[in-house]
Amino acid sequence: MVAVILSGGAGTRLWPVSRELYPKPFMRLPDGQSLLQKALLRAVSIPGVREVLTVTGQEHYFSTKNEYAATELPEGLELSYVVEPLRRNTAPAIALAALHTAQRHGPEAVMLVLSSDQLVDNLAAFVQAVQQAEGAARQGYLVTFGIRPTYPATGFGYIQQGEALGEGVFRVERFVEKPDLETARGYLDQGTFSWNAGIFCFQAGAYLEALKTLSPEVYEAVLRCWESSPKSSPSYIDAASFKAVPNISVDYAVMEKSDRVAVVPAAFGWSDLGSWDATAELVPPDAQGNRIFGDVVLVDAHDTFVQSEGRVVAAIGVEKLVIVDTPDALLVARRDRVQDVKKVVEQLQAKQHQAANRHRTVQRPWGSYTLLEEGPNFTIRRLVVRPGQSQLLQLHHHRSEHWVVVSGTARVVRGEQELWLRTNESINIPAATPHRLSNPGLIDLVIIEVQSGEYLGEDDVVRLETSEELLLESGRGD
Structure with missing residues (x-):
């Protein structure tokens, strides 16, 4: 079978x-x-x-x-x-x-x-x-x-x-x-x-x-x-x-x-867990019928489901609600209206809002990256490169990058150079410079990346080598 x-x-x-x-x-x-x-x-x-x-x-x-x-x-x-x-x-x-x-x-x-x-x-x-x-x-x-x-x-x-x-x-x-x-x-x-x-x-x-x-x-x-x-x-x-x-x-x-x-x-x-109400049933209720998943504080709350992915969520004097908190979006709904969540997604899609499509953490063939902060002419991300994995050799025309190693060991190709970085060491990657980040170690490589430039779009990437996985990654940035 x-x-x-x-x-x-x-x-x-x-x-x-x-x-x-x-x-x-x-x-x-x-x-x-x-x-x-x-x-x-x-x-x-x-x-x-x-x-x-x-x-x-x-x-x-x-x-x-x-x-x-x-x-x-x-x-x-x-x-x-x-x-x-x-x-x-x-x-x-x-x-x-x-x-x-x-x-x-x-x-x-x-x-x-x-x-x-x-x-x-x-x-x-x-x-x-x-x-x-x-x-x-x-x-x-x-x-x-x-x-x-x-x-x-x-x-x-x-x-x-x-x-x-x-x-x-x-x-x-x-x-x-x-x-x-x-x-x-x-x-x-x-x-x-x-x-x-x-x-x-x-x-x-x-x-x-x-x-x-x-x-x-x-x-x-x-x-x-x-x-x-x-x-x-x-x-x-x-x-x-x-x-x-x-x-x-x-x-x-x-x-x-x-x-x-x-x-x-x-x-x-x-x-089939077709709604948040069905998902709430996976969590045992307390004496007031509340179900919580994550770091949650409730005061005088009844028949309410709260899920938090990181921050403390507090609710006071509420009942029959669903509250779901993620790093970039918060849902608050009456429990009898959770089937209408899809209408929220439809409106976000109509506005082409990225919260309809992706989280702050995005999976890649080599690991993942998490958007920490962004503003005019800068973006800060946390990169996690899995052991033995490597980004493709690439360059960016409009942005420079600064990498700081938080944990693990990094092997970096920058132009004609090959350098090794360890915890608390850093490197600058100027715009238009071919570069590749690899993890030769046995534990995750964690990098804080600061991008600077007048244009920081995900499409500002030029691949200088190909792989089978590039068939899927083409056009989605690094």
């Missing part, structure tokens, strides 16, 4: 923590792990999984790699990647994964397709459900997972089960869209409906054949992309041909059209 993780998304419902370039899968939960790390650990818990294939976008590829590198994984596990140049929804993403799987392991190989932004509480029940699904998948069924409803939810699609096909597996009678409250109550009373979890299990060849038959335009477009793209890992999908791929979900393209679809209704403590 190959576990496939779909990692990406726009990140609107959990703003300001989730953003375009750092969406929900990368959110840190109270236990310190991200949703993406939990999905990876869930995947490798399935007996027989030796490869985890992640389909992600170019804007999320490096963040995904960093999350995996920080996760303790079993020996012999292979991590592979398919990198999409833009979003085209789940049907094309799964098709790319199926082509990869069929090429490497044959069309009869079974794929378990997981979302990167869901939670599962009962791992043993999840493994049991996967094993039931695998049996049906090996008989040629396209299997989806249903979650036994615990309340009349109106925010999920539903699946109605039909005749039994085996232990714990049923033929799908029909898929239904998100219902109104009265209809949802009826579904709950009937007992044959489950929430659509967006988790799938099928043979690679069975999915490709179904896509070819039921949505031939999607199949042909994805196949052209695959044939035009490198077959290494990461496999960077050809951007020119991928633009022609239809944007469509796997449910619309295949699952709702096929007569070979089965469902495994299960109860393994599933949540």
